[in-house]
Amino acid sequence: MSGCQVRSVQTPVRICDGKENIVHAEAALTLHRDSIKPLRAGGNLLLQYYDNDNKLRKENLGLTLRYYRPDLLYFKGDILAQEVLRLGTNADEFWVMFKPKEISTYHWGTLSQAAKCLKAHWINPQNLIEALGAVRTTP
Secondary structure, three states: OOOOOOOOOOOOOOOOOOOOOHHHHHHHHHHHHHOOOOEEEEEEEEEEEEOOOOOEEEEEEEEEEEEEOOOEEEEEEEEOOEEEEEEEEOOOEEEEEEOOOOOOEEEEEEHHHHHHHOOOOOOOHHHHHHHOOOOOOOO
16 A cells, blocks of 8 residues: 555567677678668758857758768758758768858868868768768778
8 A cells, every 4th residue: 555666677678689799790780881772862850050149040951862882972951942051972072061151161071081070060971871871890
């Protein structure tokens, strides 16, 4: 009638089998990365940012995504056919562009530079490629 309920302990369920060692894990990631098919997709994204008056702004973007492994990426967001966001890579370079005047910025450089300067940015070409399943274990 009164008192504390006994806490039940559940055994964790294994989601996937691990690999024997780092060499096998890297081989599995490489096999998966090499099997990714070209991708073309579209959709919508809610972009939220603060303007110069510290007011929260929200914009619905139409998205276009193209990916061809290992490193050809094109990602574009637009509002009423006006481009607001673009990022991408090719074999040698990356680029990231935001057009709204409140957050207007453009970054461009080599992929080796991208590894140094874009880690702090949550939306960058390498993060997007990794989210698509092309995980790299070496730079």
